[in-house]
Amino acid sequence: MTLFEVARVGVSVEGRRLLEDVSLTLDAGELVGVVGPSGCGKTELLRTLGALRDPDSGAVRVGGRAPSELSFPVWRRRVTYVAQRPVMLDGTVRENLHRPSRYASVGATPDEDELRALLERLALAPAVLDQVARKLSVGEQQRVALIRALGIRPSVVLLDEPTSALDPEATARVEDLVRARAQTDGLAAIIVSHDPEQRARWTSRRLDLSAHRARGTGTARHG
Amino acid sequence: MADGGVIPLGPVELAIAGGLVLVAGAVSLALRLKLEHKLGVAALRTVVQLLLVGYVLEWVFRIQSPLVLFAVLGLMTAAAGRAALARSSRTFAGAQLGAFVTLVLTGLTTTFAVTGAIIGVRPWYHAQYVIPLLGMVLGNSLTGISLSLDAVLTDLDEHRERIEMELSLGATAWEAARDSLTDSARRGMIPILNSMTVVGIVSLPGMMTGQILQGASPLEAVKYQIVVMFMLAASTSLGCMSVTLLVVRRVFNERHQLRTERILRR
Numbered sequence: 138m139t140l141f142e143v144a145r146v147g148v149s150v151e152g153r154r155l156l157e158d159v160s161l162t163l164d165a166g167e168l169v170g171v172v173g174p175s176g177c178g179k180t181e182l183l184r185t186l187g188a189l190r191d192p193d194s195g196a197v198r199v200g201g202r203a204p205s206e207l208s209f210p211v212w213r214r215r216v217t218y219v220a221q222r223p224v225m226l227d228g229t230v231r232e233n234l235h236r237p238s239r240y241a242s243v244g245a246t247p248d249e250d251e252l253r254a255l256l257e258r259l260a261l262a263p264a265v266l267d268q269v270a271r272k273l274s275v276g277e278q279q280r281v282a283l284i285r286a287l288g289i290r291p292s293v294v295l296l297d298e299p300t301s302a303l304d305p306e307a308t309a310r311v312e313d314l315v316r317a318r319a320q321t322d323g324l325a326a327i328i329v330s331h332d333p334e335q336r337a338r339w340t341s342r343r344l345d346l347s348a349h350r351a352r353g354t355g356t357a358r359h360g
Numbered sequence: 361m362a363d364g365g366v367i368p369l370g371p372v373e374l375a376i377a378g379g380l381v382l383v384a385g386a387v388s389l390a391l392r393l394k395l396e397h398k399l400g401v402a403a404l405r406t407v408v409q410l411l412l413v414g415y416v417l418e419w420v421f422r423i424q425s426p427l428v429l430f431a432v433l434g435l436m437t438a439a440a441g442r443a444a445l446a447r448s449s450r451t452f453a454g455a456q457l458g459a460f461v462t463l464v465l466t467g468l469t470t471t472f473a474v475t476g477a478i479i480g481v482r483p484w485y486h487a488q489y490v491i492p493l494l495g496m497v498l499g500n501s502l503t504g505i506s507l508s509l510d511a512v513l514t515d516l517d518e519h520r521e522r523i524e525m526e527l528s529l530g531a532t533a534w535e536a537a538r539d540s541l542t543d544s545a546r547r548g549m550i551p552i553l554n555s556m557t558v559v560g561i562v563s564l565p566g567m568m569t570g571q572i573l574q575g576a577s578p579l580e581a582v583k584y585q586i587v588v589m590f591m592l593a594a595s596t597s598l599g600c601m602s603v604t605l606l607v608v609r610r611v612f613n614e615r616h617q618l619r620t621e622r623i624l625r626r
Contacts (some may be wrong), residue, residue, distance in 0.1 A: 214530030242530040
């Protein structure tokens with residue numbers, strides 16, 4: 138059964154049309170890679186799918202429901218965008234990982250054992266839990282941000298170059314973790330990656346945005 | 361003067377006070393600060409503006425018309441709203457009206473609470489009490505509001521990534537903006553908290569000084585000053601809180617999306 142559906146979505150930035158007619162369906166456990174030349178709107182597409190901005194046309198649905206039917210915070214808890222540049226809040230890594238439990242749409246506090254297990258899976262020592270998050274390297278922060286997002290148990294993650302600051306070892310660990318969650322929990326992912334080898338080994342399908350670039354500005358294609 | 365009361369000042373006394381400005385002018389000349397001209401204009405403005413206000417207040421107090429009184433209060437509030445925005449580095453559409461409504465709701469209600477319920481003036485909108493009290497309330501609130509407004513707009517504008525990170529993990533607009541909101545409200549309240557802490561130790565407040573000069577007993581003047589400080593604390597904190605809430609309502613849409621393009625830099 139289709140978990141996530143993107144139907145003829147168009148994306149504009151500041152009145153300039155970037156993408157049009159982007160369509161995609163994902164089943165539970167599916168990993169899809171997104172490709173396209175830089176500046177074509179990959180990040181804006183992910184932000185649109187994460188309902189951080191509105192599409193200018195088309196629709197998105199998770200489990201058959203639109204963001205407005207679920208409420209936007211609930212949508213984002215289910216379809217979670219993880220930015221390329223990790224953002225850490227003041228305080229320790231543990232405080233960062235616990236942050237979402239404050240939100241009404243999330244509620245549950247993450248399990249300490251599970252957090253430790255996740256950190257270890259991503260080659261981070263459990264001791265980082267008590268370190269100041271902003272003092273970690275970007276690569277470490279990128280992994281903490283991924284754990285923070287997986288901690289709210291989304292159905293779909295939208296990963297924007299999730300391994301851009303990682304060495305090959307850590308990259309492989311991140312790929313393994315997402316793959317394992319896909320197999321055990323049916324997590325689906327849309328992943329922007331510039332590395333063709335990574336896409337080949339990590340994702341089963343690809344969405345090529347060069348076929349959806351808007352021609353001219355402000356004109357929608359019909360038909 | 362032994363029996364207290366106001367000592368009336370005549371033209372001669374005011375002229376002597378003018379001599380004090382000449383001292384400042386002489387300093388400027390001696391040190392070549394080239395401020396004599398500005399000083400002269402400023403002194404003239406002080407005289408003209410205060411005399412005008414004096415005449416207007418005399419008239420307003422004398423005619424005792426609620427209509428005129430409320431027109432004056434409206435003008436004062438509008439001017440305070442403008443001043444609050446003028447100091448902010450960022451603004452948003454509707455900020456002017458928002459600041460005005462905030463000041464009306466927080467400033468006028470606290471002032472009338474004091475004149476009606478605490479001082480017990482009859483009628484509660486007695487111009488002689490309402491106008492000076494509202495003036496103090498507005499002066500303090502506008503400082504607080506402009507600090508809070510600037511802080512919350514700057515924070516939301518500069519920390520879009522942090523706020524969107526929280527939104528993308530399931531936070532509502534309010535949950536994502538909470539840190540910005542509390543920081544900004546706190547920022548606006550610091551000046552009034554500082555002045556509450558040092559009041560009487562570092563300086564005697566103007567109103568209390570005025571009452572003592574008029575011959576009031578210091579203890580009576582102190583009681584008034586306590587009421588005034590509490591009134592200023594209440595109105596400033598309400599003002600800071602309301603204006604930050606207003607900004608969050610304006611800068612997020614109903615779909616819990618942050619619209620930083622609604623924040624206008626200047």
